[in-house]
Amino acid sequence: MDHEIFHRPLKQLSERKPAFVDGDLPVREAIVMMKGRDEPCLLVGTAGETSGILTERDLLKRVATRGDEVLKQTVSELMTPNPTVLSMDHSIGDALEAMAAGGYRHLPITEEDDDGNPVVSRVVSVTDIVDLLVIHFPDAILNPWFDIKPGDNYG
Amino acid sequence: MVDPSWEPSEIERFFTEAVAKLSRRHPRFVDSGTSIGEAIRVLQGEEIGSVLVRDAAGRLIGIFTERDVLRRVLLEDIDPEKTQVDDVMTTDPETLEDSATVAMALNKMHLGHYRHLPLVDDAGLPVGFISIKDLVAYLARRLSALEAK
Numbered sequence: 590m591d592h593e594i595f596h597r598p599l600k601q602l603s604e605r606k607p608a609f610v611d612g613d614l615p616v617r618e619a620i621v622m623m624k625g626r627d628e629p630c631l632l633v634g635t636a637g638e639t640s641g642i643l644t645e646r647d648l649l650k651r652v653a654t655r656g657d658e659v660l661k662q663t664v665s666e667l668m669t670p671n672p673t674v675l676s677m678d679h680s681i682g683d684a685l686e687a688m689a690a691g692g693y694r695h696l697p698i699t700e701e702d703d704d705g706n707p708v709v710s711r712v713v714s715v716t717d718i719v720d721l722l723v724i725h726f727p728d729a730i731l732n733p734w735f736d737i738k739p740g741d742n743y744g
Numbered sequence: 745m746v747d748p749s750w751e752p753s754e755i756e757r758f759f760t761e762a763v764a765k766l767s768r769r770h771p772r773f774v775d776s777g778t779s780i781g782e783a784i785r786v787l788q789g790e791e792i793g794s795v796l797v798r799d800a801a802g803r804l805i806g807i808f809t810e811r812d813v814l815r816r817v818l819l820e821d822i823d824p825e826k827t828q829v830d831d832v833m834t835t836d837p838e839t840l841e842d843s844a845t846v847a848m849a850l851n852k853m854h855l856g857h858y859r860h861l862p863l864v865d866d867a868g869l870p871v872g873f874i875s876i877k878d879l880v881a882y883l884a885r886r887l888s889a890l891e892a893k
Contacts, residue, residue, distance in 0.1 A: 591753040591754060591755045591756070592754065592755050592887065592890060592891065594755070595887055617819065620814070620818050620819055621819065623814060624814065624815060624818075624819070645810045645811055645813070645814050646793075646810060648813070648814060648818065649784065649787060649788065649810045649813050649814075650788060652813075652818055660819075682887055682891075685880060685883060685884045685887065686884050686887075686888070688877075688880050688884070689880050689881040689883075689884035689885070690884075692877055694859075694876070694877070715859075715876050715877070715880055716853075716854075716857070716859075716876070718880070719850055719853055719854050719876065719879075720854060722850060722883075723850060723851070723854045726755065726756055726759065728752075728756070729752060729756040729759045729760075729847050730759060730847045730850050730851050730854070731851060733759070733845055733847030733848045733850075733851050
């Protein structure tokens with residue numbers, strides 16, 4: 590069954606380490622970090638206690654309407670609190686479903702630390718899933734301009 | 745060269761769907777010369793990630809996305825109300841024909857790292873757009889239906 594790929598655990602998919610910031614960090618500093626390090630999102634809090642996620646969308650929603658004042662606010666005031674978090678043992682299909690249900694492009698992923706406590710250690714993005722599909726279904730995706738039908742002879 | 749014995753699998757059939765069928769929203773346009781501030785208000789109000797920029801003849805000349813807001817507007821030394829969106833948009837964006845398949849959309853998004861692609865008709869005029877979120881929602885739906893069998 591080729592949908593086995595979607596049953597594989599997330600640990601096979603994402604290698605991106607999340608960037609954590611303190612909730613008290615001014616929004617201006619968060620933007621500098623995201624721009625300078627090309628971070629698509631920031632996680633707020635710590636690996637063991639992640640309280641929110643700050644995305645490009647969060648910035649778009651608030652920054653331009655409120656002008657410079659918002660830059661002095663803290664990350665915790667703009668972030669999306671209590672983000673959906675999956676574990677390394679969830680499947681790639683689970684991540685796809687969670688992204689579709691919530692309209693998310695990034696999901697924090699936990700694994701267990703030495704004491705068995707869940708800590709956020711990765712971020713999986715929607716582009717990771719697209720890249721995976723491209724790698725696993727190259728005939729269908731990398732050559733989509735071939736109009737292939739069963740029985741066609743390409744000699 | 746394509747293997748003549750190749751036939752699409754169940755998952756590969758996901759990718760042959762016409763992208764126009766799963767594009768959920770009409771594209772939002774702003775005209776060339778619109779201020780950045782106005783373009784941002786369109787993004788905010790419509791809960792969308794991109795607006796298309798067109799010239800007086802209706803031709804697509806650019807795309808302005810929420811990523812552009814972060815990279816080219818925030819903390820930059822520009823006044824969004826006094827600067828045209830033309831100055832910060834991506835010009836001549838990659839497009840897809842409105843007859844394209846999901847595979848073609850995934851292909852272009854993968855190669856170009858795009859999250860939004862305008863759909864254009866035979867004359868090259870923009871008639872829609874597809875976002876990576878639309879594709880994820882579609883794939884999740886198809887996968888769920890397949891696994892429920």
